Amino acid sequence: MTHPMVIAVAAVSGGGKTTITEKLKERLPGAEALFFDTYEFEGAPENITEWVEKGPDYNQWNLDPLIQDIQSTKSASFLILDYPFSYKHDKLKVWIDYSVYIHTPLDIAMARRLLRDGEGLSVKGELTYYLNDGREAYVEMLQSIKPDADLVVDGTLSVENIVEHIIKNLPSEHH
Known part of the structure; x- marks a missing residue:
């Protein structure tokens, strides 16, 4: 194999x-990983809510830095991408061999996000934003990203069970 099996892991925030x-x-x-949030991408919308309202153009994001890192990863057996868009970006989708969508209920995802990012945030402000604007972006993920995935996993399962389910469902020549 000249390049690793690339597994994209998508879910809402x-x-x-x-x-x-x-x-x-x-x-x-022999796995390596790349994390979408560690990159600064040209063309990334400043306001995700407005981007979703206009009809999101996933190709607007210049993902070349991530694509270059995928191309330069040759010695790994697997390359796992923490990447929210699955197969939606035309230039990147050709590098993905298998896409997993973690279907986490929106209330659980919001609670996790508040716990993760909560220090210094106003819980009331974050929830108000979510209800008035941000929820649309979460729903966009459910409508556009989830249906394209090769595997949808229940996000309420334990981390261990989710990982086992993904590994068990990888194409057989890879595990």
Whole structure:
């Protein structure tokens, strides 16, 4: 194999992408991981809510830095991407071999996000924003990203069970 099997892990914010990506990296032999949130992308919308309201154009994001890192990862057996868009970006989708969507109920994802990012945030402000604007972006993920995934996993399962389910469902030549 000239390049690793690339597994994209998608979910809403707070849905478990980073945790599952890290655990898969530990469990899959020779695995490496890349995390979407560590990049600054040209063309990224300043206001996600407005971007969703206009009809999100996933190709608006210049994902070349991430694509270059995928291309330069050759020695790994698996490359796990903590990446929210699954197959929606035309230039990146050709590098994804398998896409997993973690279907986490929106209330659980919001609670996790508040716990993760909560220090210094106003809980009332965050919930008000979510109800008035942000929820639309979460629903967009459910409507556009989830249906494209090769595997949908119940985000209410334990981390261990989610990882086992993903590994068990990888194409057989890879595990």
